[in-house]
């Protein structure tokens with residue numbers, strides 16, 4: 251009846267669709283364009299920022315080609331000491347490890363705050 | 375602004391991500407001086423940045439439905455991604471299908487179905503206890519992927535009968551002891567009002583509640599609001615305030631956040647074009663379906679799962695994963711970091727699918743041996759996989 255996309259098409263990979271597709275950018279050395287399917291700024295900006303922290307990465311940027319399509323393209327260029335794919339993998343792993351730390355720190359701090367609150371309630 | 379992180383760095387140089395001294399965090403003042411310290415800028419000779427300490431958290435306030443915390447030593451991107459993940463992608467449980475058995479009230483069926491969908495239902499433990507319906511192979515509503523609630527009310531007397539969320543009765547088994555129960559907070563124990571019936575009118579419905587995310591429909595949002603602020607004094611000039619006469623007098627400032635920042639971010643300090651934001655002020659307010667700390671933790675997990683899918687999609691770990699010393703170092707760090715939150719803490723044991731458990735992220739074998747571990751000689755403990763298995767198994 252209408253051509254409105256199903257909401258789940260924003261985050262569920264279609265049949266046979268890949269999460270990441272890598273294409274070599276032949277115009278530049280050591281450069282790849284990664285197309286991410288069913289992802290948005292949440293992941294795009296996170297990876298972009300993380301890649302830029304790696305000194306061996308000479309260029310990293312992402313764009314969402316069209317706001318109605320849930321994809322983004324991440325372009326990565328390195329200085330040649332590692333491939334763009336390796337750099338991206340490294341960025342992912344580093345972010346996972348950062349988030350682990352964040353989770354642990356949050357748990358600790360939250361429990362601490364709750365203890366303080368309970369102490370207050372009990373008039374300690 | 376180039377920064378060597380702070381004195382802790384030296385102390386913990388040998389233990390990239392191991393446990394920190396708790397004591398400094400007892401007092402927020404300990405952090406005042408580093409509120410503005412950015413991350414990054416510190417690299418070792420391999421070109422990887424050191425960031426020996428990782429993100430820091432200070433919880434300023436925690437109540438039943440709300441947590442106020444400050445994130446430090448991390449990037450704006452990570453903080454914002456966490457905010458977006460908590461808003462749109464943390465799974466909760468909501469009524470999604472309504473079978474109207476009888477409706478003689480003045481409200482149309484669709485109206486009532488919509489109201490039912492918006493009723494907050496307890497979602498504690500829905501991750502990982504409950505499956506997404508589309509990933510369950512039952513093909514219908516089974517006790518692993520759905521909670522059935524029934525409502526049967528008829529007004530027999532003169533006057534108005536109020537139908538409340540408390541009248542929703544869970545029938546059949548459900549994934550755990552919390553999931554699907556309407557959240558009721560008012561002193562009378564009524565819960566949200568669904569409809570009003572006059573004498574002779576009746577309402578009988580059968581509802582199916584399933585797990586979903588707010589990206590599909592806002593009713594699944596675990597948060598009522600997520601406050602997010604950085605650089606309250608606009609030291610970085612990311613904002614260009616409109617004003618009549620004086621922006622400072624005309625725009626509100628949260629003094630708690632503004633005072634958190636150190637001297638060099640005071641409103642009258644000189645502009646530093648190389649500065650990066652160093653403190654991110656979160657104020658997460660839940661709807662009541664999940665505890666506030668769970669919203670944050672699940673948001674973190676959402677991000678980790680996204681990254682894990684990318685690693686898997688790129689075939690990370692299968693090819694030359696362990697040829698690289700940096701990789702090894704980082705993997706070690708992941709292991710060390712993961713052991714606490716996912717293991718002993720007991721908060722989220724099976725985040726990534728413990729042994730034999732269904733993961734909700736589609737067809738990866740639980741604790742699968744492929745994704746990360748390739749030729750890795752060491753096993754990284756249990757954070758993502760079943761104990762004793764070699765590798766991460768995203």
Ligand SMILES: [Zn+2]
Pocket residue numbers: 507510511512513514515516517518519520
């Ligand atoms: Zn099922």
